[in-house]
Amino acid sequence: MGDTVNSSASTKERILTAAEALFAQRGFEGASLRQLTAAAGVNLAAVNYHFGSKDNLVEEVFKRRLDQLNARRLAALKQASGQAETDLEAVLDAFIRPALELSHEGGAGLFMRVLARAFAEHDDSLRKFLSDNYGHVMRQFTAEFARLLPQLSKEELYWRIDLVTGALTHAMSGFGIIQRKSDVSETIHREQTIAHLVRFSAAGLRAP
Structure with a gap:
């Protein structure tokens, strides 16, 4: 059996x-x-x-990666958020690090191209599936960003978070011009990417 x-x-x-x-x-x-x-x-x-059905198969492809990713993100957010001393970089690290770590595990880098396809092909049913199943994760991060950036309007905050998400997706896809050097380990390269992305994103979110 x-x-x-x-x-x-x-x-x-x-x-x-x-x-x-x-x-x-x-x-x-x-x-x-x-x-x-x-x-x-x-x-x-x-x-x-x-x-x-093929539609169910597509959804399962997403669930296999996103269930794991968002469990890690929520655990990291719980650890980083809600404290008086919480800073923006800690929340960004909770958003960015799990995604970049997962993209280097078990061929998950391919998944980022699948995710990019989902938005490029304007598949409304798939977008609804992603929103219904994973939208709550983004809402929790957005609430924490809003708490730390009270000077931003809701619309402005959404614009900036969308751009941060785009930069992260680009970094995860491996299509960027900055590739890992042969004498740099995968782990060190990933840590460098995380550090640069957190600094870049924090500057964008804090900008006047």
Whole structure:
């Protein structure tokens, strides 16, 4: 029985990994179920059994990464926020660090391209899914930013947070012109990226 459960779980994971790579490369509309089954080495019945539909598969690709990311973010925010001595950099670190750490784990860097596709393709149902399931995380961070930056109007704060999120997504995608040097470890490069991004974001949020 245990082997059957593990086999089923590994098949589901294989489909999700193949789907993530395919969606990153071809987009949601451009990736067919036939291409997916070939890449995952499964038949269509396995995809239907585990996910039921392509839309459900797309959502599960997001859930696999975002559930983990947002659990880490909320834990970091809980530790950093709400204190009189809390500073903006600590809250930004709670927002930025988990995302950059996750992007270097288990091929999750590909996922950032999938996320970029979600917004580039203007998929309203997917945006609604992301808002319904993960919007509360952004609202908690926004509330803490608002507490620390009372001089900003709600509209101005939203503009700035959106730009910070865009900069983070860019950093996570690995498309930037600043690439890791061969003599610099992955960990050191990530810490440098976090430090630069926190400083840059804090300056943008505090700007008059």
